[in-house]
Amino acid sequence: MRSYRKAAAAAGALALGGTLFAFAGPAQAATTNATPVATVTPKTLPAPKGDGAKDICKRLPKTEQRIQNALNRLNGPNTEVGSVARLEQRVDNAKAAGHTAVYSxxxxxxxxxxxxxxxxxxxxxxxxxxxxxxSSQGLGTATAQ
Structure with missing residues (x-):
């Protein structure tokens, strides 16, 4: 029961906020106040002190698996979602149906x-x-095949 009340209160607050925003929008648009909009500056980070080799070696098995999974999917049959063969079939179907925009x-x-x-x-x-x-640096095992 409490979650329902919270949800109802949140929906009410959003509706009220939206109503206020809808009424405030045109009034703000009509004013000709020439105050400049604040620009957002990107956060600067210090320059890297190394090449991140330790972290790369740590993530190596997962990275290898992700690449292998992507290659398996791309090289899969036309029944595999995301495969080149499946997309080729869709291209052929669009061309045969005369759907030039979809084909393109x-x-x-x-x-x-x-x-x-x-x-x-x-x-x-x-x-x-x-x-x-x-592996030669002692930062991980050679798992690549």
């Missing part, structure tokens, strides 16, 4: 998705070298 959109997505395969394969190969380096 899906074909651009297909081009990008196909470009992911060599990029991820290269990252996978690079991680093998990283795993070997981490």
């Amino acid at each position: 959109y899906l074909n651009d997505r297909l081009t990008y998705r196909k470009s992911l395969v060599p990029t991820l394969t290269q990252r996978q190969n690079d991680l093998k070298d990283v795993a070997t380096w981490c």
